[in-house]
Every structure is written in C-alpha cells, then in structure tokens.
Amino acid sequence: MLDGNAIAGLTVDIFGVDMTVAVATCARCGSHGPLAETAVYMRGPGVVVRCRHCDAVLAVVVERRGVYCVDLSGLSALEAVTDEESRIST
Amino acid sequence: MNWRVGIVVDLRAETDRVASIALRLAGWPGHRAGQHVDVRLTAEDGYQAQRSYSIASAPDDAELVLTVERIEDGEVSSYLVDELRPDDELELRGPIGGYFVWEQSLGGPLVLLAGGSGIAPLRAMLRHRLRSGSAVPVRLLYSARSQSELIYRDELADAGRRGGVDVRFTLTRERPDGWQGYDRRIDRELIAEVAWPPAERPLVYICGPTAFVETAADALLALGHDPGRIRTERFGPTGG
Numbered sequence: 001m002l003d004g005n006a007i008a009g010l011t012v013d014i015f016g017v018d019m020t021v022a023v024a025t026c027a028r029c030g031s032h033g034p035l036a037e038t039a040v041y042m043r044g045p046g047v048v049v050r051c052r053h054c055d056a057v058l059a060v061v062v063e064r065r066g067v068y069c070v071d072l073s074g075l076s077a078l079e080a081v082t083d084e085e086s087r088i089s090t
Numbered sequence: 091m092n093w094r095v096g097i098v099v100d101l102r103a104e105t106d107r108v109a110s111i112a113l114r115l116a117g118w119p120g121h122r123a124g125q126h127v128d129v130r131l132t133a134e135d136g137y138q139a140q141r142s143y144s145i146a147s148a149p150d151d152a153e154l155v156l157t158v159e160r161i162e163d164g165e166v167s168s169y170l171v172d173e174l175r176p177d178d179e180l181e182l183r184g185p186i187g188g189y190f191v192w193e194q195s196l197g198g199p200l201v202l203l204a205g206g207s208g209i210a211p212l213r214a215m216l217r218h219r220l221r222s223g224s225a226v227p228v229r230l231l232y233s234a235r236s237q238s239e240l241i242y243r244d245e246l247a248d249a250g251r252r253g254g255v256d257v258r259f260t261l262t263r264e265r266p267d268g269w270q271g272y273d274r275r276i277d278r279e280l281i282a283e284v285a286w287p288p289a290e291r292p293l294v295y296i297c298g299p300t301a302f303v304e305t306a307a308d309a310l311l312a313l314g315h316d317p318g319r320i321r322t323e324r325f326g327p328t329g330g
Contacts, residue, residue, distance in 0.1 A: 001300055001326070003324045009128045009142065009184070018188045020189045034189055035189075036190065036323075
C-alpha cells in the first residue's frame with residue numbers, strides 16, 4: 001500500500017493539474033483530507049484509492065490502450081486548492 | 091506532461107542495494123524539494139514499465155539526482171541500480187507532486203523523519219535548506235537497519251556539524267561496536283525526544299515504508315502535533 005503521492009502523475013494525465021493537494025471527501029464516512037494522504041493500491045490491473053479512515057473505495061482508475069476509465073463515485077467531493085500553501089496550517 | 095530524455099552523467103553506489111543516478115536534462119523546468127519523477131523503460135519488443143522515484147538533489151544543484159533502491163524482483167529498479175552506465179539515456183517526466191514539498195518560504199522549524207530509502211526527498215529538502223542560506227532549524231531522524239544501509243551517511247553527518255541542523259541516526263537491527271546513536275525502531279518516546287514539542291509548531295515531513303510512516307505519524311498525533319503540519323509520503327514496491 002502506498003499513498004496518494006504515488007498517483008500525482010496520473011492525476012496530471014486525467015485532470016491536467018496535480019490533484020494530490022486537492023481535498024477529497026469520502027462519500028461513506030465523510031472524512032476529508034488531501035488526496036496525497038489517501039491509501040493507494042497499485043499492484044492490481046488498475047489503481048484503487050481507499051479512505052484511510054473507513055477503507056471505502058474512493059476511486060478506481062484503469063488504463064487501456066491510452067484511454068483512462070475513471071470511477072470517482074466513492075468521493076462526495078474533490079476540491080482543488082488554488083493556493084496550495086494555504087494547505088499548511090500556520 | 092511530456093516525456094523527456096536525460097543523459098546519465100554519474101553513478102554512485104550508496105550501499106549494496108542503493109545507487110544515486112545523476113542526470114543532465116535539456117530544458118528541465120526545475121523542481122521543488124520533495125517532488126518526484128516518473129521513469130519509463132522500454133524493452134526492444136515495445137514492453138514498457140514505469141515507476142516513480144523521488145528527486146534527491148536540491149533545486150539549487152546543477153544535476154538532477156535520483157536515488158534508487160533495488161527491490162527484489164524489481165524489473166525497473168534492478169535495471170537502474172545494476173545495468174545503467176554513464177552516457178546512457180533515461181526517459182522520464184516531471185517534476186511531479188505538490189504535496190510532499192518544502193521550500194524556504196514555508197519556514198519551520200523542520201522535523202524530518204526518514205525510514206530507509208525514504209531519506210531521498212528529505213535529503214533534497216536539507217540540501218535546499220543549506221544551499222539557499224535558510225536559517226530554519228532542522229532536526230532529522232533517520233532509521234536504517236544497519237550502518238552499511240545508511241544512505242548519504244557522510245553528507246548527513248557533515249550537515250549535522252553545521253549550525254541549526256541536528257542529525258540523528260537509529261539502527262534497528264545491527265550496530266557497530268561503540269555506536270553512539272539510537273538502537274531501536276522509532277516509537278513515541280524516541281519521536282518526543284527528537285522532535286520539537288507541539289507548542290513550537292514544527293513542520294514535519296515523514297518518508298519511508300508504510301509501517302514506519304504510520305508509526306511516526308500516529309506518535310506525533312498522540313503527542314499533540316497539529317495534523318495540518320504533518321506531511322507524509324509512503325515508499326514501497328508497486329509490483330516490481
């Protein structure tokens with residue numbers, strides 16, 4: 001198991017920007033935090049992103065012949081942060 | 091994000107299983123300390139394999155350095171550590187990742203906690219701190235199994251002799267005679283001893299294998315550190 005940092009490049013492929021600083025909210029338990037802190041499994045045929053608190057599947061990404069299939073139904077929100085430095089509490 | 095080709099200009103064996111690869115890249119846009127790159131290998135038959143590696147050099151360094159640990163049965167890491175030679179070409183893209191980064195403007199004080207090859211991005215941060223003339227105080231705790239598995243040992247020890255940087259090692263499995271450092275796996279007590287207290291509001295970066303990162307992060311939270319000032323990155327094989 002890795003974490004969301006490992007899919008930074010993948011999020012650039014899919015969203016056009018790095019989404020690891022975006023705040024992900026779990027549709028099942030409601031916990032939220034940076035995508036970088038989620039649990040990521042890359043050993044299977046695709047990438048599975050899980051909630052670190054309740055283990056629910058947040059996202060699944062599968063690539064086939066250069067086309068990405070993206071399932072984000074486990075997320076109730078994925079909010080990009082424009083000023084990423086505001087992510088560090090002061 | 092475009093793939094680009096780097097030329098290997100230097101290879102250095104850091105330990106029996108770890109090598110640092112210095113690359114020259116035309117038109118490299120620069121990176122922030124803590125970011126990584128994706129490396130892609132292509133076989134003659136067109137088969138491709140891709141992995142992520144942290145950048146171990148500072149943005150202020152002349153060459154881009156990747157420090158790679160050979161994973162058992164790792165098809166990419168074994169090629170990079172054992173087969174790569176100077177003047178070879180290496181395909182990569184980046185820099186990638188906006189979360190596990192430190193730059194001077196983020197301030198400190200800094201606590202850096204490294205397990206095994208997780209030292210690589212933290213070394214980039216430490217070099218950036220030294221090269222940019224920052225006065226942010228740093229405490230680094232680096233855990234490895236034995237002295238021979240410590241990466242950048244001399245460089246880190248040197249950094250620790252400068253003002254404002256406190257470097258400590260812990261060896262979890264084997265220690266040489268007369269070892270002066272710590273001799274156990276990280277736990278709450280060890281972290282409380284090394285890190286500034288929560289009232290100092292340190293900015294904490296933890297990088298290493300998942301179990302190391304979880305133990306360190308849980309200990310910091312139990313000690314009362316602000317989760318918003320703790321950043322983590324977990325290292326590990328992703329299937330070879």
